[in-house]
Amino acid sequence: MKIGIDYIGVTTPFYCHDGKGNFLLHKRSKNCRDEHGRWDPGSGKLDFGVSLEENVLREIMEEYGCGGEIQEQLPSHDIFREQNGKKTHWLAVPFFVKVNPSEVKNNEPEKIVELGWFRLDTLPEPLHSGFAYTYKTYKGFFDKYR
Numbered sequence: 184m185k186i187g188i189d190y191i192g193v194t195t196p197f198y199c200h201d202g203k204g205n206f207l208l209h210k211r212s213k214n215c216r217d218e219h220g221r222w223d224p225g226s227g228k229l230d231f232g233v234s235l236e237e238n239v240l241r242e243i244m245e246e247y248g249c250g251g252e253i254q255e256q257l258p259s260h261d262i263f264r265e266q267n268g269k270k271t272h273w274l275a276v277p278f279f280v281k282v283n284p285s286e287v288k289n290n291e292p293e294k295i296v297e298l299g300w301f302r303l304d305t306l307p308e309p310l311h312s313g314f315a316y317t318y319k320t321y322k323g324f325f326d327k328y329r
Contacts, residue, residue, distance in 0.1 A: 196226040235269035248290035
């Protein structure tokens, strides 16, 4: 059985920022599950027995090699997509997390092609579809971190 396809996947996206209006995104490699070449803020499936907050902080360490300070949780919401002709369903529980830019590194070079810091008015293209949906739907939350 495949997560997000045969059953609903739960994911904890994180929007890492520096507290000065810059957001960290990475370009997904061909080794990622889907959406290759798209810019993504980072996320990870929720593991059994791990709290949402623990999952977010562990995933940030895994992907970016740094710690972070959770600042806010966005409302949970569904992400419906079609990938490679198959419908997918994920429940996203996203968080804003402040990180120190000098500590950030590409800790998963097999999955991350490039890292970049971006302002909300100059986000790179193409964006991961889940992030694009969340940003559009919850723009007011993001605006607080400009």
